[in-house]
Amino acid sequence: MSFSNYEQTVIIDSIALSGVIDVNGSYGISERPIKAAGVGFIDALVDKPLEGNFTMNRKMVSNDPLLKMNVVGDYLYDERYISGAILFDNNTKGFGFTKARVTRYSVSCTVGDLPDIQTDFTVFGNLGSGVMIQEATETHPPIQFPSQGSISVNVGDFTVDSITDFSYSRGLNLQPVYALPRGTASDFASADPASVPNLDPVQVDTLYPIETDINFTMIAHEYQARRMKDNLQRAPKTDVAIEIRDSQDNTMINSFTGKNVRLIGETTSASVDGELTISLTYKGYETLHNPVS
Amino acid sequence: MTPFLRFEDGKITLGNKDILAQSAQLSFAPSLQTERVYGNVNQSTLGSSIETQSRTFSPKAGLKGSLAVTFIVNEEFFAKDSTVNNIDSLFHIKSGMSDQPINGNRVGRYLFDNMYLKSFGFSMQPFGVIFAKAEYDIYGSLRKSPSFRFQKLSIDPAHALKSFGEVKASNIDMATYVGNQFELNSLEYNILVERKIHNHIRASEHTSINTTANSVVPVRVSTESIEAQMTIKGNEIVKNLNPLGDAQSGGVADGLSDSSIAAYIYSLAGDRIASFSCTGKIMSQSLSIAEGQYSEGTITVKEIIK
Numbered sequence: 001m002s003f004s005n006y007e008q009t010v011i012i013d014s015i016a017l018s019g020v021i022d023v024n025g026s027y028g029i030s031e032r033p034i035k036a037a038g039v040g041f042i043d044a045l046v047d048k049p050l051e052g053n054f055t056m057n058r059k060m061v062s063n064d065p066l067l068k069m070n071v072v073g074d075y076l077y078d079e080r081y082i083s084g085a086i087l088f089d090n091n092t093k094g095f096g097f098t099k100a101r102v103t104r105y106s107v108s109c110t111v112g113d114l115p116d117i118q119t120d121f122t123v124f125g126n127l128g129s130g131v132m133i134q135e136a137t138e139t140h141p142p143i144q145f146p147s148q149g150s151i152s153v154n155v156g157d158f159t160v161d162s163i164t165d166f167s168y169s170r171g172l173n174l175q176p177v178y179a180l181p182r183g184t185a186s187d188f189a190s191a192d193p194a195s196v197p198n199l200d201p202v203q204v205d206t207l208y209p210i211e212t213d214i215n216f217t218m219i220a221h222e223y224q225a226r227r228m229k230d231n232l233q234r235a236p237k238t239d240v241a242i243e244i245r246d247s248q249d250n251t252m253i254n255s256f257t258g259k260n261v262r263l264i265g266e267t268t269s270a271s272v273d274g275e276l277t278i279s280l281t282y283k284g285y286e287t288l289h290n291p292v293s
Numbered sequence: 294m295t296p297f298l299r300f301e302d303g304k305i306t307l308g309n310k311d312i313l314a315q316s317a318q319l320s321f322a323p324s325l326q327t328e329r330v331y332g333n334v335n336q337s338t339l340g341s342s343i344e345t346q347s348r349t350f351s352p353k354a355g356l357k358g359s360l361a362v363t364f365i366v367n368e369e370f371f372a373k374d375s376t377v378n379n380i381d382s383l384f385h386i387k388s389g390m391s392d393q394p395i396n397g398n399r400v401g402r403y404l405f406d407n408m409y410l411k412s413f414g415f416s417m418q419p420f421g422v423i424f425a426k427a428e429y430d431i432y433g434s435l436r437k438s439p440s441f442r443f444q445k446l447s448i449d450p451a452h453a454l455k456s457f458g459e460v461k462a463s464n465i466d467m468a469t470y471v472g473n474q475f476e477l478n479s480l481e482y483n484i485l486v487e488r489k490i491h492n493h494i495r496a497s498e499h500t501s502i503n504t505t506a507n508s509v510v511p512v513r514v515s516t517e518s519i520e521a522q523m524t525i526k527g528n529e530i531v532k533n534l535n536p537l538g539d540a541q542s543g544g545v546a547d548g549l550s551d552s553s554i555a556a557y558i559y560s561l562a563g564d565r566i567a568s569f570s571c572t573g574k575i576m577s578q579s580l581s582i583a584e585g586q587y588s589e590g591t592i593t594v595k596e597i598i599k
């Protein structure tokens with residue numbers, strides 16, 4: 001029996017997500033070939049911890065439940081495990097994961113389209129059928145749609161011209177720490193397995209800084225590309241804010257801000273097919289507790 | 294026969310038992326002393342141009358070699374369920390161990406006898422296969438023979454996925470003692486035996502010793518001392534370490550129990566293989582923190598077995 005797309009539900013952190021285009025989950029076992037002198041190859045055995053990957057592509061149709069922040073304005077997903085599942089067959093079966101951490105969160109949009117959200121996870125817990133088969137228990141934020149007139153990109157040190165597309169991406173490098181299993185002499189005496197098997201990492205840390213990449217393309221009106229050597233010497237920093245608002249009531253759906261980001265690239269393009277465009281690329285670094293300026 | 298022996302054809306045998314070796318390093322070195330005899334003294338230069346009249350090398354002792362082997366730990370190498378395995382003596386260093394040599398040894402195309410275990414050790418890292426290493430002293434020479442291979446259709450080696458460790462600071466579980474979750478990044482076990490060789494002067498003097506390349510071999514290699522040492526790396530070190538090598542939380546230094554580190558080795562399938570422990574004093578500990586790494590503590594406990 002197969003299950004069509006309308007029979008599937010994607011649950012992340014107890015919320016049934018809307019706007020999901022596709023979800024892919026996978027894992028691979030790392031093996032080490034075992035060879036012995038006088039024998040050669042004997043077998044290949046597991047040699048590294050098992051980690052899975054999960055990617056999810058969505059259209060932005062609401063405030064993103066993944067973008068919850070703590071009291072100091074940092075995204076909760078920077079330091080927190082996430083669990084979820086793809087449920088089907090009346091939510092009785094599914095493919096889920098536990099102890100996942102976001103490794104990349106990106107948003108991109110071009111004129112005429114709804115913004116796309118791509119989220120990559122690394123799974124440090126379990127991944128597979130029958131994992132996290134739980135229906136949504138939390139309410140999804142209200143559905144809201146932006147239009148091209150309700151999306152804006154604001155740069156701190158100049159007024160932008162007409163934007164034709166943008167992308168925003170945060171990449172998180174994670175460092176899992178694995179430890180040996182723990183047990184006691186009585187475990188061994190009774191031929192029991194380790195009391196604490198430590199199959200999951202004992203700790204997963206985000207390696208700071210988190211790199212933020214912002215790229216947008218403007219149709220050239222007033223803006224003129226900077227001189228390369230001047231930019232190298234001045235290396236100015238600025239804030240870039242992307243605001244995505246509801247097309248009907250203009251309330252904020254999602255906003256993304258790159259603080260103290262530096263312009264690292266400009267591309268001017270002219271072709272017979274269109275207008276003169278300028279693409280600007282900014283890069284910023286978010287630290288743990290030592291804000292850069 | 295190809296001039297260079299392939300790894301797959303170079304069987305390694307210790308005590309007539311084929312082992313699953315990852316690597317082996319066999320070396321021999323005669324103990325030679327240089328002798329110089331000077332002559333032709335030129336008195337007109339007040340002896341400043343003395344010539345060396347003869348140069349010879351003389352042996353100071355019999356031929357001695359060494360073997361270092363890294364191998365896969367399999368249950369057949371150790372006592373299982375307290376039943377002593379006949380291959381035990383190859384790797385088990387213990388008080389009261391035999392002084393008898395291990396004969397019937399092969400590394401690739403070479404055979405040799407008169408081998409004595411000097412050290413044994415292994416290390417555990419999370420999710421890794423456990424490889425052990427052993428070092429032997431060899432007395433006498435080696436012979437050449439055709440190479441051999443053997444079959445091993447399946448394997449269930451010691452693996453850190455199922456094996457586990459335990460650390461106690463002065464007999465108090467480490468997590469309880471430090472008041473924090475205590476995790477092990479790695480565990481290393483080493484046991485070292487110091488031996489003394491005995492030669493009979495008359496036997497070594499007889500010219501018959503030169504009729505074979507073996508020449509002088511000791512009549513006995515006795516065990517002088519045995520020391521075991523275990524080192525762990527983890528997230529904590531022992532607080533209140535006192536000069537006696539004990540963890541002293543209270544006001545009395547006397548009567549504190551020894552500290553211990555234990556490793557319980559299981560196969561990948563979950564079968565028990567062997568347990569190793571070291572109960573004694575904390576010989577050293579250190580804490581390091583570096584850019585891009587975590588704060589990591591290292592604790593070493595040593596036990597005097599003999």
